[in-house]
Amino acid sequence: MDYHFEFRPYRRLFKQPLRTRYGFWNVREGLILRLTDAEGRIGWGEVAPIADFGTESFAQALSFCQFLATEISEGTIAQIPATFPACQFGFGAALENLSVVPSGNAQTALNSLWTVHEQSYLLPTGRDALRGWQDPWQQGFRTFKWKIGVVDSAEELRHFETLMQCLPEKACLRLDANGGLNWDTASRWLATCDRLTSSYAAKVEFLEQPLPIEQFDQLLNLHQQFRTPIALDESVSTLTQIQSCYQKGWRGIFVIKAALAGSPEKLRSFCQTHAIEVVWSSALETSVAQHFIRHRLIPAVPASDRAVGFGVDHWFLDTTLNQLDFEQLWQSL
Numbered sequence: 287m288d289y290h291f292e293f294r295p296y297r298r299l300f301k302q303p304l305r306t307r308y309g310f311w312n313v314r315e316g317l318i319l320r321l322t323d324a325e326g327r328i329g330w331g332e333v334a335p336i337a338d339f340g341t342e343s344f345a346q347a348l349s350f351c352q353f354l355a356t357e358i359s360e361g362t363i364a365q366i367p368a369t370f371p372a373c374q375f376g377f378g379a380a381l382e383n384l385s386v387v388p389s390g391n392a393q394t395a396l397n398s399l400w401t402v403h404e405q406s407y408l409l410p411t412g413r414d415a416l417r418g419w420q421d422p423w424q425q426g427f428r429t430f431k432w433k434i435g436v437v438d439s440a441e442e443l444r445h446f447e448t449l450m451q452c453l454p455e456k457a458c459l460r461l462d463a464n465g466g467l468n469w470d471t472a473s474r475w476l477a478t479c480d481r482l483t484s485s486y487a488a489k490v491e492f493l494e495q496p497l498p499i500e501q502f503d504q505l506l507n508l509h510q511q512f513r514t515p516i517a518l519d520e521s522v523s524t525l526t527q528i529q530s531c532y533q534k535g536w537r538g539i540f541v542i543k544a545a546l547a548g549s550p551e552k553l554r555s556f557c558q559t560h561a562i563e564v565v566w567s568s569a570l571e572t573s574v575a576q577h578f579i580r581h582r583l584i585p586a587v588p589a590s591d592r593a594v595g596f597g598v599d600h601w602f603l604d605t606t607l608n609q610l611d612f613e614q615l616w617q618s619l
């Protein structure tokens with residue numbers, strides 16, 4: 287069966303640059319896909335690459351879409367190479383969405399992708415985190431993520447202690463180093479996590495990707511040495527990497543950015559056949575990919591009781607691409 291294929295690039299400006307150890311991220315670029323079958327049914331998809339995570343670049347994804355004919359088949363989609371995991375996800379999701387017959391409660395489903403209680407809120411980096419948690423706490427968020435390794439570690443460790451002193455009971459804090467620490471600094475952070483978790487009401491849920499992906503054995507070692515769990519993120523960006531880390535013995539937390547992982551069908555199947563500890567995480571995608579992940583992927587795999595890392599919409603200047611009327615979203619591009 288052939289499908290009529292259209293795509294439209296998007297650009298989302300951040301309210302303030304997202305600072306990680308990779309540098310400053312000022313604009314998020316991606317592509318919205320629309321497949322239309324012979325009966326006129328529409329399948330929406332999204333390509334949201336993050337080259338720092340080992341996916342194709344936005345430019346490569348754009349060229350790939352420009353290269354495709356306007357009539358494509360399932361075979362075309364099945365042949366998207368593993369070096370284009372964000373495209374594999376986007377086209378795979380669009381194909382699956384074609385078969386979605388909106389249920390009677392679609393409107394309800396569309397209106398509540400995530401409740402605040404089930405989300406982790408991405409805090410500003412550095413000292414700004416100390417003033418950044420109160421409003422989301424009032425809104426109902428209980429899990430917060432703070433990116434570290436972006437300024438001097440002695441300064442960040444001081445802010446960390448202050449943050450842990452201020453956070454109320456039942457608050458969960460996730461730290462994310464984006465692979466930017468070395469062994470000594472990672473050990474220092476984990477020892478501090480263990481100490482502060484025992485000293486204060488708030489808890490450190492995990493330290494995400496403390497070391498670069500090349501240091502798998504050291505990551506495994508850290509995971510065994512400290513009480514605070516380690517979560518892999520960049521190490522498990524794609525399904526190929528998830529499988530490799532599992533085969534090498536990783537049984538800690540897998541932070542999965544489904545929009546980067548490749549074929550959603552293959553990811554679903556892996557999660558169904560392997561009991562892995564998953565934290566679902568945003569690749570800063572729009573509501574098109576978020577809706578697919580929320581309603582087609584997560585419900586089909588063993589439930590995770592950990593908050594989902596989708597508390598990121600506040601980082602963007604406009605909410606046009608958060609809306610759940612995808613036809614309207616498409617017209618805005």
Ligand SMILES: O=C(O)CCC(=O)c1ccccc1C(=O)O
Nearest residue numbers: 406408431567568569570595596
């Ligand atoms: O996982 C979350 O809570 C939010 C998503 C997030 O932190 C993120 C968003 C874009 C790029 C990288 C990352 C990351 O987890 O490292």
Ligand SMILES: [Mg+2]
Nearest residue numbers: 462464494519
């Ligand atoms: Mg991360």
